[in-house]
Amino acid sequence: MTGVKYFIISFFIVGTLAGIPHYFAKDTTTETEILNPYENLEGKWSATFKSTFFKGIIHYKFNKENNSFYITRVIEENGTDYRDNSLSLELKEYNGTSGKGIYHYQDEKVKEKIKCEVTFKSPNKLKVIYNYKGYPITETWTKLKQ
C-alpha cells in the first residue's frame, strides 16, 4: 500500500513542479512579445510616391512615445525640399510583424483620417497599404541609414 501512496505523492510533486513553470510560461511569452514589438520600426524611413496626388520622396521618423511616424522631410520630384507636418502615421496596434494604423492628414482646409495596414517585410522594408479616394495604394518604405 505504501508503494501506491508514494506513487501518488510523487505524481503530485512532479505535477506541481512541472505545472508551475508551464502555468507561468504564458506570462513569459506575452511579456516578451510586448517587451517592445515597435523596436524594429525605430529610426528613419523613406517612401517614394509616384501617384497622381504626389510625386516625390517623403522621409519619416518613428516616435516611440506615441508609436507614430512623423514627416521629417519632403522632396518633390522637381527637387524642392522642405519640412512638413501635415501627415503622420499613427500605429494603433503592432506585434512586431504586422499591425494597423491611421494616416492623419491635416492642412488649413481639410482634416482626413485613413485606415491603413502595416507589414514589416524585413529590417529595412515596410509595406503600408490603404485606400485613398477609392484607389488601393501600396507604399514601400525603406529604412534610411542614420
Added chain:
Amino acid sequence: MENLTKLLNWEDVKGWFYVLNDLSIFYVILPFFIVELVRYTFLKQMSWDIIKDSIANMITFGAFVFIEYALGILFITKLYFWVYEHISLTHLPITWITIICCILLADFAYYWDHRMMHRIGIGWVTHTVHHSSPHFNMSVAYRFGPLDAVFPLLFSLPIVMLGFNPILVLFCEAFVQVFQTLLHTEAVGKLIKPIEAIFNTPSHHRVHHGSNRQYWDKNYAGILIIWDKIFGTFEPEVEKVVFGVSEPINSNNPITVFFHGFTRFADKLKNIKGFSNKLKAFVKPPDWEPSDE
C-alpha cells in the same frame, strides 16, 4: 513575480552554472578539503590511510569520467535532444521559475534514483563504491562507481519530456551533485534547526554514509531532506557514525575499490542457484538471498 517570469539570456544562464558547477571546485571544494586536512592533522587523525584513500578517490573519479565518455554520454545528450524535439510537452522558456522548478525536479529525481541505486542489486553494484570509504571528507564525494552516471540520466529523461531544456536539466543535475559534494565532511556539525529541517546537511549525509545498522538506506536526499521525510527514509544523526559499507573492502587499491561492486556481485551470482534467482538478484535489494522467499 515579473522578475521570476522574465525571459533570461541563455548565455548568462550558462555562465552562472559554469561558476556554480564547474568553478566551485576551486573556490569552495579544494579550499575546504585543505581545511579538512588541517583539521585531521590538528586532531592527530591524519594517517597514510586517509592520504591513500583520497588518492584512490581521485583515481576512481578519473576512471568514472573515462567510462562515461566511453559509454557515450554524447549519445545520451543526443537522445535528450531527440526527446525534447519529438516527445516533450512544450518547450519551456528559460526563466527563474523554470530554473528553480528544474532544480527541484532534478533533486526529486535524484532522490528516487539514489534510493533505487541502494535498493536494487544492479544499482548497488556501482553505487557501493561511493560508500566504501571508511573516511568522510570532500574527496569521498568524488569516489564514483563505473555506472554511477547511467541511472541518473534515465531518471532525468522524464524531466525533458515535461518541457525542460535538456542542457538545463543536465546543469541542474550537476548542481545537485555539487551541492552534495559540500556535505561530505566531518568538520561541520549540525546546523540551525530550520536548515536541518528542510535541507540535506553534512549531518544528514553522514547518516547516509553510516554502516551502523539504523543508518542503512537512510537519507537519500540531494538538496532537500524533505523527500526522505515524505517517503519514510529519514534518520537523524544520533549515534556516532561509523563510515563505510557493512562488509569493509579494506583496500586503497583504486582498481579494487572501483570494481568491488562487480566482483562481489559476480561472486554472489555464482553462489545463487537457478537462472531465475540469478536474474532476480539484479533487481532485488542487495542484501536479498533466494532463501528469503
